[in-house]
Amino acid sequence: MSLFQTDAWQKTWWEIWGDTPGFEKLLDSGKGANGLYLANYKFKGFPIRSLECIGTSHRRIATPRTEYNTLLGNAAEPDPNARLAELLTCCKWTEAVFSDLCVNSTEYEVLQTLVQDKRWMWRVLEEDTGYSVNTTGSFEDYLASLGSNTRLRLFNRRKVLQSLGEVSVRDILPEEQDNFLDHLDRLHQQRWDSPCFGGPDGMAFQRKFLERLPAEGGKPRLSELRVDNRLISLLYNVEYQGRVYNIQGGFEDNVHKKLAPGTLHFGYVIEQCFNDSNVQVFDMLAGTGKNENYKAHIATDKEPMVTLMIVRSWLFRLLYRFKG
16 A cells, blocks of 8 residues: 555544535545545535545645545455445445546556446546656666666766765754754745645644654655755655655755756665665656656656546536536
8 A cells, every 4th residue: 555545644634624614524544545535515506525535635625645546445355346336335426536546456447347337427637647766676777777868967967066065965853854844845935936735734734644654664754965064955755665755855946057956866865765675666756847757757667647537416417518
């Protein structure tokens, strides 16, 4: 199961945002699956009962992104069709919106068949890709597999960085986590002109999540990159079940015209993962950079994901068909 189905993520998400008006919990997370809830609201005057995964919200609120969502989880289901049918008929709903489902999964295939049998409407709202690096081989072989420009930005320009002063890459101690998140917020606002994780609630979520994760065998791997004690990059990483997830990053612009501090920092952390026998994957998750999709150049593996809407209401099926 992924980091996003842990109690630390799922239960903390619900504690922070579950009291949103109209939210009604139906099912707690368990066995590696997301919990489910109903979002009751009006959209353009029409009442909607939207079935959604805990950790996501289609229209109501903006929260930190929850990826690799699943209804079946990691438990071996003797009859996944029956289990999904049970989940989708547990209550009355207008539409179901499941965000960031993995396309190459049994669950996705079974959902398609179930929706076809029920004659519901199937709508793909968004398509995205998760990017990761398999770190079970050698770092040298990995570097050799990259394009020359990517290798230059990820590794070879360390010499330019070192020419600016003493370089240090350091994991943050537990007692430094609050300061780390404050610095990350500052760097994020400088680059994007918006608060990190959406504001105070999102930051409170991250703090509580990091506090709870060790009880489930995970651990924060917060990393900072400095030159002559000047902080130039931060990476918010978390390790869970042999996988290091990159949740967020922030860096200083204009350190040097030839340097991309965030990419160089990725290089240092990826090298650490290759040298750690407990880590098999460095997961950069979905999304692209501000100016280019740098993850696509760094990754060895890709995971296609979709945000799917299933429409059960006959009225909304007509409306969506008319809308196109």
